[in-house]
Amino acid sequence: MPLIIALIGFFMIKAVLELPFYFRQWKAALAVALITSLAVVPLITILYHETSIDFWFVYLGMIVTDILVFYFLIHQNWWKAVPAAFIINTIAIVFFYIGNG
Amino acid sequence: MKPANKLFTFIGMKIIRIFFTVTLIITGVTAWADAGFSIRRRTAAAQITFEGTGNLTGYQLFRVYYSFLQDDTVLKNPFISDKEIMDDKTTIVIQNGGKRWDESDRYLHFALIKTDTAGTVTDTFTVYMKKWNYHMVINGVKDGKLQYSMKKSKAYFDYTVVTDDERDSGGRVNRWIFIASSLTGFILLIFMFLKRKKIKLA
Numbered sequence: 001m002p003l004i005i006a007l008i009g010f011f012m013i014k015a016v017l018e019l020p021f022y023f024r025q026w027k028a029a030l031a032v033a034l035i036t037s038l039a040v041v042p043l044i045t046i047l048y049h050e051t052s053i054d055f056w057f058v059y060l061g062m063i064v065t066d067i068l069v070f071y072f073l074i075h076q077n078w079w080k081a082v083p084a085a086f087i088i089n090t091i092a093i094v095f096f097y098i099g100n101g
Numbered sequence: 102m103k104p105a106n107k108l109f110t111f112i113g114m115k116i117i118r119i120f121f122t123v124t125l126i127i128t129g130v131t132a133w134a135d136a137g138f139s140i141r142r143r144t145a146a147a148q149i150t151f152e153g154t155g156n157l158t159g160y161q162l163f164r165v166y167y168s169f170l171q172d173d174t175v176l177k178n179p180f181i182s183d184k185e186i187m188d189d190k191t192t193i194v195i196q197n198g199g200k201r202w203d204e205s206d207r208y209l210h211f212a213l214i215k216t217d218t219a220g221t222v223t224d225t226f227t228v229y230m231k232k233w234n235y236h237m238v239i240n241g242v243k244d245g246k247l248q249y250s251m252k253k254s255k256a257y258f259d260y261t262v263v264t265d266d267e268r269d270s271g272g273r274v275n276r277w278i279f280i281a282s283s284l285t286g287f288i289l290l291i292f293m294f295l296k297r298k299k300i301k302l303a
Contacts, residue, residue: 011127
């Protein structure tokens with residue numbers, strides 16, 4: 001999958017799925033969606049194609065990172081950050097796998 | 102204007118500016134990275150190989166048709182004109198050429214044919230070829246039916262995102278583009294984290 005499509009896909013998945021959780025903080029949520037996509041997608045693409053790392057660890061790492069980012073950068077509420085990070089990253093990693101075969 | 106409203110306008114402008122800056126970075130960096138290499142060929146052309154064709158005493162295995170279509174009526178036709186005998190050395194690679202391996206799918210039709218003068222077809226089957234490599238292990242023939250097991254493995258396209266070839270500097274450049282792109286994201290995250298109290302994103 002081309003990197004630009006992976007990035008746009010990740011951003012759209014994150015942006016759309018963050019909105020129900022952080023509707024009032026939608027601007028911060030969009031900014032976080034963009035920046036976390038930029039940080040994560042090139043990294044996991046290179047990990048997927050260039051290393052034999054177990055992607056369960058990458059998946060868990062993405063969830064933990066997003067939990068912290070959502071908590072500290074959008075809204076300080078664990079009850080929102082944890083389910084949001086889990087749902088968003090699960091869908092995002094499925095998209096990534098489908099795209100990369 | 103109230104101070105609170107001024108503050109909100111300032112926050113809004115700041116976030117919109119961040120949004121556009123990051124969009125520009127993403128578009129530029131990834132377009133550049135994509136120009137260096139393409140991650141479009143995710144699966145290779147599928148191939149099928151055979152083992153144990155020597156067990157077919159009195160029979161021969163033929164590939165009888167090579168088709169785009171699933172519902173071919175060619176197998177009902179007693180006059181098979183296009184055929185190829187399968188043996189242990191045979192490898193059929195499904196490949197349409199070009200870049201788009203995903204579109205290279207075919208239905209391979211096989212027939213088990215008695216080596217008598219009439220050449221009676223006693224068994225037929227179809228293998229759908231796409232994304233998976235198949236290895237057919239033939240055990241023999243029972244009541245005119247082919248006894249076989251099929252092993253499949255994913256047809257990965259043998260490519261590397263970042264080439265290690267020293268003569269090609271593109272690989273190293275691409276690796277740095279990826280790392281720089283990812284680092285930019287993490288640095289922006291750290292920046293947002295450090296500035297979170299002033300910007301009041303929460």
